[in-house]
Amino acid sequence: MHIEVRGLKKQFGDFQAVNDVSFEIEKGHLIGLLGPSGGGKTSILRMLAGLESPSSGDIIFHGKRVNDLPPQERGIGFVFQNYALFKHMTVYDNVSFGLKVKGQSKEFIRERVMSLVELTGLKGFEHRYPHQLSGGQRQRVAFARALAPEPQLLLLDEPFAAIDAKIRTELRTWLKDMIERVGITSIFVTHDQEEAIEVADEIMIINKGRLEQKGSPWEIYKNPQTQFVASFIGESTIVENIERLKGFEEAANWPGTQALIRPEYIEIGKLSEFRLPSATFQGTVKHLHFRGSEWMVEVQVGDIKLITYRSLEKDVLQPGDEVTVLIHRAYLFNDSDTWIMENR
Numbered sequence: 562m563h564i565e566v567r568g569l570k571k572q573f574g575d576f577q578a579v580n581d582v583s584f585e586i587e588k589g590h591l592i593g594l595l596g597p598s599g600g601g602k603t604s605i606l607r608m609l610a611g612l613e614s615p616s617s618g619d620i621i622f623h624g625k626r627v628n629d630l631p632p633q634e635r636g637i638g639f640v641f642q643n644y645a646l647f648k649h650m651t652v653y654d655n656v657s658f659g660l661k662v663k664g665q666s667k668e669f670i671r672e673r674v675m676s677l678v679e680l681t682g683l684k685g686f687e688h689r690y691p692h693q694l695s696g697g698q699r700q701r702v703a704f705a706r707a708l709a710p711e712p713q714l715l716l717l718d719e720p721f722a723a724i725d726a727k728i729r730t731e732l733r734t735w736l737k738d739m740i741e742r743v744g745i746t747s748i749f750v751t752h753d754q755e756e757a758i759e760v761a762d763e764i765m766i767i768n769k770g771r772l773e774q775k776g777s778p779w780e781i782y783k784n785p786q787t788q789f790v791a792s793f794i795g796e797s798t799i800v801e802n803i804e805r806l807k808g809f810e811e812a813a814n815w816p817g818t819q820a821l822i823r824p825e826y827i828e829i830g831k832l833s834e835f836r837l838p839s840a841t842f843q844g845t846v847k848h849l850h851f852r853g854s855e856w857m858v859e860v861q862v863g864d865i866k867l868i869t870y871r872s873l874e875k876d877v878l879q880p881g882d883e884v885t886v887l888i889h890r891a892y893l894f895n896d897s898d899t900w901i902m903e904n905r
């Protein structure tokens with residue numbers, strides 16, 4: 562289902578929880594609503610669902626304004642973080658619930674439930690109760706149950722939050738694959754940037770009730786349009802007066818500009834290793850954090866602490882080591898603009 566939202570607002574008393582949010586979602590896309598706690602993600606989801614009515618704005622499903630439609634008539638499936646399965650019902654009964662409510666025939670229900678049980682890898686578990694399943698399995702039941710009545714839109718509120726870290730990673734991949742196969746337009750809420758980057762076709766960054774940016778994970782990472790987005794997605798160091806650093810002297814033309822530097826654009830090592838030795842400066846290794854596949858290194862340059870990564874194959878550094886530093890690129894921000902400055 563194609564979704565359009567125009568000028569959506571939600572006010573709770575004096576507080577503007579959602580402030581003039583507009584977007585469109587293509588049919589079949591998987592969208593991640595990402596942002597800090599209290600930003601308004603759940604409120605947006607609840608308005609789409611019809612559980613909360615907008616203070617103003619339009620919600621349009623497939624060309625039709627649905628503001629006044631009750632939730633059960635919007636063709637929506639839900640998955641929540643706490644599974645919300647019926648504890649006294651088996652997997653089979655949980656999945657068939659929505660179909661029974663719709664008054665479908667027994668044969669139809671049996672066929673649909675069995676195909677969903679198969680699709681979600683729960684074959685053989687039909688007669689188990691929720692307490693006899695793992696967290697990941699329960700979440701798959703919740704997913705099968707939400708899909709059973711063939712909704713046009715699937716809304717997932719922090720669907721992985723209650724799952725163990727290891728299984729969460731598996732479940733994310735599984736869910737992405739499943740949603741692609743079913744081809745259903747889906748929106749999930751998360752405050753975990755890694756999750757949004759891994760799972761979503763497109764991310765919407767929500768902060769203080771506003772939509773800061775919408776785009777593919779790649780676009781958002783590479784071309785953040787606001788300082789908030791740049792610092793929220795990916796690791797980075799914020800630098801004031803970047804004109805102090807070699808290669809970025811030109812930034813002096815824009816006083817008051819702040820710069821954000823991503824770890825992958827910082828190179829450290831021996832001076833002899835650099836192709837552009839003239840654009841380098843000296844720093845001191847402060848801390849090293851072993852990350853399994855690489856080191857995360859904190860380098861002090863004057864009052865600036867830069868964060869970068871270093872391959873395990875290179876010489877091992879120690880705290881206190883003097884290193885040469887080259888910054889290849891920085892994102893610059895002032896009140897009205899953002900732009901990229903390269904060190905060539």
Ligand code: ATP
Binds near residue numbers: 573
């Ligand atoms: P989280 O990740 O913590 O769930 P969120 O981005 O989903 O946050 P919302 O739950 O949409 O944010 O809440 C946005 C703001 O609106 C919060 O400050 C919240 O306290 C406020 N809010 C939400 N529901 C109500 C309500 N029914 N009455 C008053 N304020 C509310």
